[in-house]
Amino acid sequence: MSEFNYTKILLIGGTSGIGHALAEKILLSRPSAKLIVVGRRQEKLDEIVQKWGKERVEGVVFDVTDLGGIEGFAKKILSTNPDLSCLILNSGIQRPLDFTDPASISLDSISEEFTTNYFSYVGFLKWFLPHFQQYKQDGQDGETAVVMVGSVLGLVPMTRCPNYCASKAALHQLILPLRKQMSDGPGNVKIVEVFPPSVQTELHDKKHQPDIENGRQMGMPLDEFTDELWAGLSAGKEDIPVGMGKAIWERIEPGRREEAGKFP
Template identity: 30%
Template sequence: MKTTDNTVLITGGGSGIGLAIASALAQKGNRIIITGRNEAKLKAAAATLPNTTPIVSDITNADDVDQLIKQINADFGGIDILVNNAGTAFAYQLSATADAYGKAKQEMEVNYFSIIRLTEKLLPTLAEKEESAIVNISSVAAFVPIQFIATYSATKAALHAYTQTLRLTLEQTTPTLKVFEVFPPFVATEMTKGLTIPMLPPSAVADDLLAGLAQDQFEIKTGATKDMYQHYLSSPEAAVRTYNSAA
């Protein structure tokens, strides 16, 4: 997959991993569109990057998504790469009073359902390109669920299953459209603020993504995820216990 001269849409692009990916791709001569709900944050982020356009949009809102796609098609003639990065998480212990249902519902809406809708609506424009890509930002929790973010872990497991089946389908129907998935460990972002565990900088995730795109490495495991995944392959149960004791 070429990593230059693309038009790239990045959800949740105003900070954290999304902003790091935007910065890395912008520096390679790509046209960047970052979207999110916070207009001030998006404009501030775009002001620091070359050839970057901020568009305010809530990807959990169907009308916002339709308007976003309409604007992208009108102003940019579609996109070459979609980076589904927006995400949310609640850190809590499962209990009778935790309201896991309410928290899981919000996490699923952002981390899973909104990705399916946005991806599906952008498939036509992506399929028109000579070469294009969908990038889903997942997590090590897709393989190894983490106790204090249990329902978040479930959303990433669901996203992983969807991503795998989407890749298999497009290999048969639209082979020019490639599907990548990135599995970071804990990353130093606003979402992980307050955690006292080792964390990867967002720039490391972005660097690994660009290398993976260039090499057509469809599953990109960054930082500590590489070792944890090998542990998971040898013994899933042991990996779950080890990673939860470390976290």
Template identity: 30%
Template structure:
């Protein structure tokens, strides 16, 4: 994502927390920023504090309206070239007790289904731009889950997996796919306690490091601040080996049905296809 060019950026969940932090940072860099969220009063307050920032009321849980929203937003902002799927919710769940399936459904819809639907609705427009970016937002907990928030962690693991597939399928297009992987940050995602927890990374530090990575690491696929390393690379995970196997596996899938010779390494991977 080229920060030196003037982008038009849509950020869902842009009224608070990480979304607002990124929105304000991108706005200060001279980009056109549109924040979207459910609460009009909150969006208006953020926009008023950042003259020139735009806002649109959007409830991502209303999946039926996302396609029309995409059509309307691209008509109003034809230069839209960046989508950041920031909207998310995180709730405690005790699976030893009766599970509130409405909570499960809300988390899945907001964190997983809505980003997939909105991205699909906007992709035809984004692919027409000279340069475009889709930024998904997973979590360090996608890699090392916290058992007290099982559905949240599962949706973030799914977002990570889907982001890799989307990136692979969009190879050769004008659209890059970035995955933002936050650590524990001082926001109100889990309430006031998190916002004031000294163990959490401050929001300002997180945003500053993210902007630095975007500005200096043009080849980064995952945006990883150092605080998330312990979660992202827990155990013996080898990112280089994974990337190699990922390319191998998907290269075989792409050529499925055609005649070709497989190396010994490819043949050993075949059972996992």
């Protein structure tokens, strides 16, 4: 039996790649679930609503780099969805960064990447956690969850995209103490981190990363990744390394957790 039994789910970054595949998996596997999918492209949101129907899915346009708009976005979502019990944060972009050619470096691009991959997550946590901490079912603390999609590159960096790696490392270092804080209450908030390897999505397309040829062919097939991710969510896991990420996680993370446990 699946432990991923949340009936109202908000998925940030669900119009393509991992997010879109996960949205489809949730809707297919959890017939009782209602999904709110958020992304920047209205046409992509319309496609998923048309496929699954307005009774199952709602599409909302929002740009996660608008940090100042997250408060209003959260208030609007929660005002019409007081039964929201799961937030999935999946927004992410990856760009090359080559310090051997400083003239090629765009500080605006670096800022956009870090805002998308890290600062927006902090913003969503700030404005949605109070709801989850107060969430009740039958007069008791109801289980809620925040699922954040990180990366294996947050554990082991890659030379060609150091800013992306830094943003995912920052997210990982945030999640560990966040999970400890949430374990002490208030509420019953589960913090889940996903560690994807390279996955065959448009993240690596040439229009986003001109230095990569045939980027969509890189990495783990998307359907295989999604199946493995869903198995981890359904098993109730808090840490979900996928594919080659499992071996990397197992070599690195237990020792890191042991050392982290020595700090207050």
